[in-house]
Amino acid sequence: MIVKSINEFGFEEDTFNRKYRASFEGDYLRLIVLRKTGEPCNSGILYDFSNVYEFQKISNRSEKLAYINIFVSIAKNKTHTKWDRHKLIMRVDSPSNAEIIVNALKDYNAILIGKS
Secondary structure, eight states: OHHHHHHHHEEETTOSSSBEEEEEETTEEEEEEBOTTSOBSSSOEEEEEEEEEEEOOOEEEETTEEEEEEEEEEESSTTSOOEEEEEEEEEESOHHHHHHHHHHHHHHHHHHHHHO
């Protein structure tokens, strides 16, 4: 649900031209920004949703635009031994789709916290 929703409705914060591609690596979520051609811009960012500092309220801008803002840990190195606080800002093509993504990420956060 998380991957499908982000891949379909999630975009880099500044544009509707650069979609996110989401995937899981174990319990971590990787988000990669894609060019218009569908090619990855980079290797993406690895998020640890077991360590969310804050889910902010969805910012609804219109019936076709909303922003998700989440403070969450990201991997600072490839061995996942160093983490940093990061503000994930995702542009979403409607408030209802933003709500679906945020609720799925909140549920995922609860599951991960329950595992520890």
